[in-house]
Amino acid sequence: MEQPEAFEARQQILTGLHAGESLLWSGQPPTGLLFRPGDFFMVPFSLFWGGFAFFWEYMAIRGGAPLVFCLFGLPFVLIGLYLIIGRFFIDARMRDTTIYAITSERILVETGLFSRRTISVRLRDVGPVTLTERADGRGTISFASGVPLSGRRSAAAGITFELIEQARNVHQIFESAQSRHRAIS
Numbered sequence: 001m002e003q004p005e006a007f008e009a010r011q012q013i014l015t016g017l018h019a020g021e022s023l024l025w026s027g028q029p030p031t032g033l034l035f036r037p038g039d040f041f042m043v044p045f046s047l048f049w050g051g052f053a054f055f056w057e058y059m060a061i062r063g064g065a066p067l068v069f070c071l072f073g074l075p076f077v078l079i080g081l082y083l084i085i086g087r088f089f090i091d092a093r094m095r096d097t098t099i100y101a102i103t104s105e106r107i108l109v110e111t112g113l114f115s116r117r118t119i120s121v122r123l124r125d126v127g128p129v130t131l132t133e134r135a136d137g138r139g140t141i142s143f144a145s146g147v148p149l150s151g152r153r154s155a156a157a158g159i160t161f162e163l164i165e166q167a168r169n170v171h172q173i174f175e176s177a178q179s180r181h182r183a184i185s
Helices: 004-014 039-062 067-096 167-184
Strands: 023-027 100-105 108-110 119-122 126-133 140-144 159-164
Touching: 004 100, 023 167, 039 119, 039 126, 108 159, 119 159, 126 167, 140 167
Parallel strands: none
Antiparallel strands: 023 100, 100 108, 108 119, 126 140, 140 159
16 A cells, blocks of 8 residues: 555646656655765764854853854854754755656656755656665666756756665666657657
């Protein structure tokens, strides 16, 4: 039986399909807090940044420094708080509101914290596709766009379906849909 979140995602995608277009697959990235490989660098950096900013503020306030010195450190403290903990919650919320889909005509990504943004690329415009798969079957599919935009890659060149379940199966669904679409065109 389909999970409630998956059902809602499927319904949201279905409402935006074009006439004659069918949904072949939809899914979402994992929810909750997630530690990524890049965090091996970011955690020590954020602790260093935040530690220095907190120390500056503490010393400025404790030492009776002029108000301008205390205020100068506040943006750095806020950035430190975001780097240390806030970015994990923003990332979790973004993934919680992200929906991926493959249709008979295109690939879609719907996401957004405060407003919905939909990225749509027609199957015929998708260039090379990269599948990165983990041992548990989760993986990331990266789609490149073959449509140039002012002599450069298009804005859609960086579309990814991040850490989806059964990534290899989803990759095969995409390849089949793209093959069918090219045969028809």
